[in-house]
Amino acid sequence: MIRDWLKTIIGQAPMPENIAERAKMIEFADTHHVLGQMAVTWEGKTEGKLKEVLENGLLRTGFDHRMLRFEKDRITRALLGSGIAPILLKGGAYVAVGSKAAKGRRVSDIDIMVSEEQLDQTEGLLRAAGWEFDETTNNDYDIAYYRKYMHELPPLRHNKRQTVVDVHHHLLPRTSRIKLQSNLMLDAAMPLAGGKLKVLAPVDRFIHSAVHSFADGSFDTPARTLVELYYLLRDLSTEEQKNINIRAADVGATQPVATALWILADVLDDTVADTLLKASNAKPSGLIVRYALKQKLMHINKAYSAKTILLIRSHYLRMPWHLLLAHLLRKAIRNVRTLLKRADQEDS
């Protein structure tokens, strides 16, 4: 059923005739943050209450996009004179270039990336402009951990506007099993008008989205991810689409890209993705992972075993076992300490 709903959301299937199912689909689209995208696809083709509900979704994303424009401007201002031109990643980039993936898309955090050499200066300038680490991550261990092992700093939250910026120094954790040649992608990044910010090249935006979804994390926003990949693929010219496989091989992302093409072809019957997958000799993730990804997408509220598989896999991908164990132990001790402290406070 969710397969049909996703097709309806991207305009590739009609609206369900059954009202109860239609209502469930709308609630699904809303809960999984793709109502705005659905509203754009169906604009002018609905009436009555459905039209009003979709309008809610559009109005909501209107705010996200205004917020993003404003924050983009503030980030540029904070870095003014430093010569640093960060790369906007994900939603920020899609909105900035007017991608099909941006239309009606929800955006909450702003992801930017700078080179490792620029990291300290970028952090300093953003903090001077009012962005702060949350209390939970503002400690020596986290500050070192995020730099040494991860691919981004802890989230920086603005002290007045509460907006969050994630500053990346890599596209995947340093310790990740997948060795992405992110420097190649950085070198190909393109400046936006004004030259103060950049975005990844169109093919690289698709590859990064695939890497982010299938080589990092545990596929936590499946519906959003699928819709995003579908539209990113449609941003590309036929020529660019043909380049995906070659580029993926060059940057070391064949498996996540093949997995992305597989899931688009399999779930959405996306013929473009299917053709590209068949044209390459790359293999998507193994059977168990593919099964788990699909289960999580199709049964988002259940699929407990699939979720467990993907959670373990995300940790496995992220870092070698000895580092992972040390890190988890450290976090466990900290959690126990916090609990004890809280118990003490409650006693007194």
Next chain:
Amino acid sequence: MKNEFQRLGDYHREDIDVALRSGSLEMELGPFSMRLEGREADIVDFLFDAYRDAPVRLKLGDVTDVAINVRPPNIIRKYIRRQVIADPGFIVPAVPLPPYLSPLAFEMGLNLAIALKCCRFTTFHSAVVGNERGAILISAHSGGGKSTLASALMVEGYRLFSDEFGLLDMETGMLHPYPRPVSLKEKSIDIVREFTGEKWLTKTFGGTPKGDIAYRRVRPSDIQLSKTPMAAKLILFPVFQEDTPPSVRELSKSETIMKLIPSSTNYHLLGTASFEALIKMVAGAQTFEITYGNTQDSLEITRDLAAKAGL
């Protein structure tokens, strides 16, 4: 059988119960339709008590603005020391309540869903009443006396728009009714009972996180007119201070706007459209801060101001 809206009180209890359990019960009030779901008998009781005149149908006739599911917070609480929360389809920090308070969870969840999801209106946390000449918007924090004043004005002949939401239409700058039961806390229950009479009050829920709570029912006439918006003629900011002589202070348009903005749940989301609608509403209304020590005083002040505002 046709699936048309009928007065809730005209249905058999079992029909409402079954529809509620299967999540197909649809209610329509003002500009909003709501899909209701829950398994607690207390909610069915409450619907017949507080919403008996509201139009509902047993099967969904269309998609709805909001959906609310009153359910156990987790599998353990479904069986052991049972608890419920109201789930509006997005994550909210809700305090789980015992089943006998499920109507409260239902009301709070519904308020939250409307406040956060319905972006077609700029939503102000305020009570609104009106007549055929215009509307009075009463803006106050919880406990500021807006529900008591709104209940008193209902007795005066005003129709109830809402005791929680000022719904500002962004195109017309008019206020839309959304007549849900008026929530009364602690002392205000007896005050309202005195001038409204027992027959318009629901049962009282004791031991809630906010003390005693009861609801003043919406009248059939309020519901019949719930599709008719009106322009605000009077905007009031009541301040309740015990044993204080009544006083009135007229507010400038700019001060009014600056006081209303923080009381909105979605003003900041809607950009220019909500700014312009707010200006339009305030331009057409007289605005006052009224300070009083008892309901009688607040009613007299409001009567006087309403007459001057042409209501």
